Amino acid sequence: MQIKPILSALRRHKAGTFLIAMQIALTLAIVCNALFIIQQRIAHLSERTGIDEPDIFVIECEWVGSPTSQQADARMLEDLRVLRQLSSVQDATPSNSYPLNGGGWDDGIKLKPDQLQDSSGTTVYLADDHFIDTLGLKLIAGRNFRPEEVARIDMRDRLAAPQVIVTKALADKLFPNGDAVGKTIYLAGNPTTILGEVELLQAQSIDRWAADFAYRSVIVPRRLAASLGGFYIVRARPGQLDAAMRAAPAALFEHNPRRVINEQDGVLSFAQVRARAYERDRGMAILMGVICVALLAITAAGIVGLTSFWVGQRRKQIGVRRALGATQRDILGYFMTENLLISLGGVLVGVLLAIAINLWLVTRFEMSRLSMAYVLVGVAILLLLGQGAVLAPALRASRVPPVEATRSV
Amino acid sequence: MLRYYVDLALRSLRRDKVLTVLMVLALALGIGASITTLTVLRLLSGDPLPQKSSQLYYPRIDPNPRNGYIEGQTKPEAVMTYVDAMNLLNAHRAKRQAAMALMQAKVAPLRAHERPFYSDGVMTTSDFFTMFDAPFQYGGGWTPTDDANRAQLVVIAGFLNDKLFGGANSVGKTIRIEDHDFRIVGVLKDWSPQPRFYTQELGGRSYGDGEAVFLPLAAARAIDITPNSVNCFASVSDMKHLETQPCMWLGLWVELGDAAAVASYKEFLAGYANQQQSLGRFQRTETDLPDLMQWLRDEQVVPDDVRLQAALAFGFLLICVVNTVGLLLAKCLRRSGEIGVRRALGATRRDVFVQFMVEASMVGLAGGLLGLVFTELGLWGVRHQPAQYASLAHLNIEMFLFTFVVALVASLIAGLLPAWRACVLAPAPQLKAA
Numbered sequence: 023m024q025i026k027p028i029l030s031a032l033r034r035h036k037a038g039t040f041l042i043a044m045q046i047a048l049t050l051a052i053v054c055n056a057l058f059i060i061q062q063r064i065a066h067l068s069e070r071t072g073i074d075e076p077d078i079f080v081i082e083c084e085w086v087g088s089p090t091s092q093q094a095d096a097r098m099l100e101d102l103r104v105l106r107q108l109s110s111v112q113d114a115t116p117s118n119s120y121p122l123n124g125g126g127w128d129d130g131i132k133l134k135p136d137q138l139q140d141s142s143g144t145t146v147y148l149a150d151d152h153f154i155d156t157l158g159l160k161l162i163a164g165r166n167f168r169p170e171e172v173a174r175i176d177m178r179d180r181l182a183a184p185q186v187i188v189t190k191a192l193a194d195k196l197f198p199n200g201d202a203v204g205k206t207i208y209l210a211g212n213p214t215t216i217l218g219e220v221e222l223l224q225a226q227s228i229d230r231w232a233a234d235f236a237y238r239s240v241i242v243p244r245r246l247a248a249s250l251g252g253f254y255i256v257r258a259r260p261g262q263l264d265a266a267m268r269a270a271p272a273a274l275f276e277h278n279p280r281r282v283i284n285e286q287d288g289v290l291s292f293a294q295v296r297a298r299a300y301e302r303d304r305g306m307a308i309l310m311g312v313i314c315v316a317l318l319a320i321t322a323a324g325i326v327g328l329t330s331f332w333v334g335q336r337r338k339q340i341g342v343r344r345a346l347g348a349t350q351r352d353i354l355g356y357f358m359t360e361n362l363l364i365s366l367g368g369v370l371v372g373v374l375l376a377i378a379i380n381l382w383l384v385t386r387f388e389m390s391r392l393s394m395a396y397v398l399v400g401v402a403i404l405l406l407l408g409q410g411a412v413l414a415p416a417l418r419a420s421r422v423p424p425v426e427a428t429r430s431v
Numbered sequence: 432m433l434r435y436y437v438d439l440a441l442r443s444l445r446r447d448k449v450l451t452v453l454m455v456l457a458l459a460l461g462i463g464a465s466i467t468t469l470t471v472l473r474l475l476s477g478d479p480l481p482q483k484s485s486q487l488y489y490p491r492i493d494p495n496p497r498n499g500y501i502e503g504q505t506k507p508e509a510v511m512t513y514v515d516a517m518n519l520l521n522a523h524r525a526k527r528q529a530a531m532a533l534m535q536a537k538v539a540p541l542r543a544h545e546r547p548f549y550s551d552g553v554m555t556t557s558d559f560f561t562m563f564d565a566p567f568q569y570g571g572g573w574t575p576t577d578d579a580n581r582a583q584l585v586v587i588a589g590f591l592n593d594k595l596f597g598g599a600n601s602v603g604k605t606i607r608i609e610d611h612d613f614r615i616v617g618v619l620k621d622w623s624p625q626p627r628f629y630t631q632e633l634g635g636r637s638y639g640d641g642e643a644v645f646l647p648l649a650a651a652r653a654i655d656i657t658p659n660s661v662n663c664f665a666s667v668s669d670m671k672h673l674e675t676q677p678c679m680w681l682g683l684w685v686e687l688g689d690a691a692a693v694a695s696y697k698e699f700l701a702g703y704a705n706q707q708q709s710l711g712r713f714q715r716t717e718t719d720l721p722d723l724m725q726w727l728r729d730e731q732v733v734p735d736d737v738r739l740q741a742a743l744a745f746g747f748l749l750i751c752v753v754n755t756v757g758l759l760l761a762k763c764l765r766r767s768g769e770i771g772v773r774r775a776l777g778a779t780r781r782d783v784f785v786q787f788m789v790e791a792s793m794v795g796l797a798g799g800l801l802g803l804v805f806t807e808l809g810l811w812g813v814r815h816q817p818a819q820y821a822s823l824a825h826l827n828i829e830m831f832l833f834t835f836v837v838a839l840v841a842s843l844i845a846g847l848l849p850a851w852r853a854c855v856l857a858p859a860p861q862l863k864a865a
Contacts, residue, residue, distance in 0.1 A: 037760055037852065038760060038761065041756055041757040045750060045753045045754055045757065048746065048749060048750045048753065049750055052743065052747070056743070059739075084549065086547055087610075088537075088609070088610050138496075139498070177657070178657075178671050250535075282547070282549075301817040302817065302818070305817070306736055309740065313464070313743060316460055317747060317750060320460070323453050323457065323754070324754040324757050324758065327757065327758045327761055328757050328758070331761035331762075331765055332761075335765070383739070386738070387735045387738070387739055388735070
């Protein structure tokens with residue numbers, strides 16, 4: 023295939039060539055960045071919580087009648103007994119929060135009492151001795167709390183527990199030598215000893231501000247007995263999640279009706295928790311996907327339109343070429359190559375534009391740098407799209423009969 | 432003449448139906464996407480109190496320890512300790528001033544069989560309502576004396592009044608909040624300025640519904656209601672008596688009438704910080720006094736995602752316009768023969784140019800109309816998103832008209848090149864070719 027005649031033909035269609043190339047360039051730039059954003063969001067929403075999600079659900083219970091902390095604690099202990107007795111429930115634990123909850127208690131950890139800056143941020147999970155089993159966490163060092171080590175705490179009490187369990191991520195951050203168990207740290211200003219280490223437990227928030235301590239959680243053996251109420255995290259027996267989610271609130275109300283469990287979101291399976299936490303990220307990914315598809319469709323339509331016009335305009339020339347011995351394949355090849363040349367030009371500009379847009383996004387929106395893989399994928403998509411779009415008009419051109427040369431239009 | 436051009440344009444558009452549909456559809460998609468995102472963006476970056484925002488200021492001081500302070504870089508704190516808020520409040524250096532914190536309050540229902548429910552609330556001081564121009568349906572706010580006396584009074588929102596009293600005048604009646612009796616002194620009309628400027632940094636949402644109850648700060652604290660957000664900068668001995676602890680939990684707003692008042696308040700604030708430093712309470716003397724809109728900018732209330740979507744949508748529109756240019760160009764060059772005939776029969780270049788611009792603008796109008804449909808669809812989609820601002824996403828008349836401006840401008844820009852190419856065609860060769 024000779025390229026020179028194609029180029030000289032294109033030179034006579036500067037405006038059209040330029041427009042197609044520019045459309046391809048802009049589309050590439052936007053599609054690359056959109057794909058990149060989609061990938062980032064998907065990576066974000068597939069981060070692990072570290073807990074055994076399929077069997078877990080959460081009950082949020084508010085007390086009626088402003089019980090004191092002691093009264094609330096007594097009610098809570100009874101509730102837990104009721105929950106654990108249910109046949110569909112394997113275990114239950116009280117807590118102030120849970121991963122993906124998006125609200126809770128974050129604090130700082132110091133290694134020395136007089137240290138000015140925190141050594142690490144952390145999410146504080148208040149828990150009892152059933153917490154690890156209920157959530158299905160993996161204890162990799164040290165031991166779990168004993169029942170007698172768990173005490174009551176009110177909203178306004180100081181967090182002064184003699185022992186805590188930390189995640190591996192937090193232990194590694196504080197004690198890189200891997201000997202965290204038995205060491206003393208300062209949580210919220212109070213000394214405490216590391217009793218054990220769990221493998222993985224995500225922080226309560228997945229927002230950007232909490233990204234620094236995403237997996238650095240600390241489990242404190244305290245039941246939060248507040249007059250407001252709190253969360254019960256419940257683990258259903260395998261396969262009995264639905265039954266447990268129906269049975270648990272009913273049993274709680276039967277035992278003690280002086281409570282509020284919101285009908286809409288008072289009882290949430292962890293799948294629902296996850297869907298809520300990542301609704302926005304998923305929405306953004308879907309939107310970007312839709313925009314990509316629409317853009318590619320519009321660009322393809324533009325290429326079809328302009329090429330069809332060119333084919334119509336050049337029927338006579340095509341006829342002449344055919345009469346002079348060019349095969350149908352030659353004609354098809356001509357238009358395909360022509361499109362490839364234009365696309366290559368567009369793609370070249372598009373790559374630069376994609377990088378420029380990404381750099382702008384990085385400065386404005388806390389995004390990371392575009393990886394070249396996405397650019398390459400984008401380039402491949404657009405070259406294929408161009409070839410695909412040009413196929414129909416090119417085929418039509420190849421069917422122009424040689425006799426066309428003898429006709430005046 | 433214009434009618435003739437419109438007629439010509441319609442004929443030409445009808446001749447290439449597929450091409451016309453393609454152009455209109457692409458333009459409409461671009462317009463739909465960009466107007467949808469622009470509507471949301473404008474809504475989210477709007478002025479919550481247009482008539483008052485230029486007079487409202489948010490003083491910021493910094494009671495934190497010296498450690499971690501970088502001169503010129505560290506911004507003063509966004510919330511205040513009780514001591515500082517009261518010192519500034521009681522100095523009465525502004526025309527009006529109010530300290531506030533957000534809270535959750537359990538409200539008891541009036542009928543026995545209903546369950547109590549939690550409502551969002553504000554604990555604040557008496558100037559709150561006049562300073563923020565909060566409109567009353569019945570009654571009014573409370574007085575500074577009520578503040579001092581810890582009077583158990585409450586202003587309730589219209590929607591709570593509807594829920595509890597069926598919308599009747601409830602001033603003078605009593606409701607139970609956190610198991611204490613509060614007498615209603617005022618009922619607000621629907622009032623929820625967007626973005627929720629005074630809830631920033633106090634543990635509230637940036638957009639959405641307003642609060643249900645407004646209590647005097649002292650009265651609310653007297654029955655131990657805790658603020659939504661408490662931020663302590665030193666070790667705390669007693670979380671119950673927040674007033675005496677090194678904890679920040681109050682926002683302070685002041686109303687300053689003119690530039691002179693602003694300048695003098697700035698001076699007062701700087702003087703206060705210096706005085707507190709010499710007393711040993713402050714280690715940092717940086718202060719700031721942003722006005723309402725500046726405060727919202729500092730807080731970056733508009734979510735990044737929304738701005739990103741808007742940027743993307745306009746990129747999308749640009750591609751659609753380029754696409755339309757290409758297609759219009761193809762169309763118009765195909766009609767070289769017709770143009771040659773028209774020129775030979777006496778049409779000037781100007782005439783040909785206008786004719787093609789009319790055709791382009793008709794594509795634009797059609798694109799605008801369809802774009803409006805897409806915009807409504809897009810906004811409907813936004814309303815069904817889980818965002819706080821979802822319910823606010825509606826097309827106003829301004830954006831409705833703007834849609835057509837965008838559509839026309841886009842199509843005219845798209846039409847320029849083809850129309851120019853058409854009008855500079857030399858008639859003779861075209862006639863010969865035909």
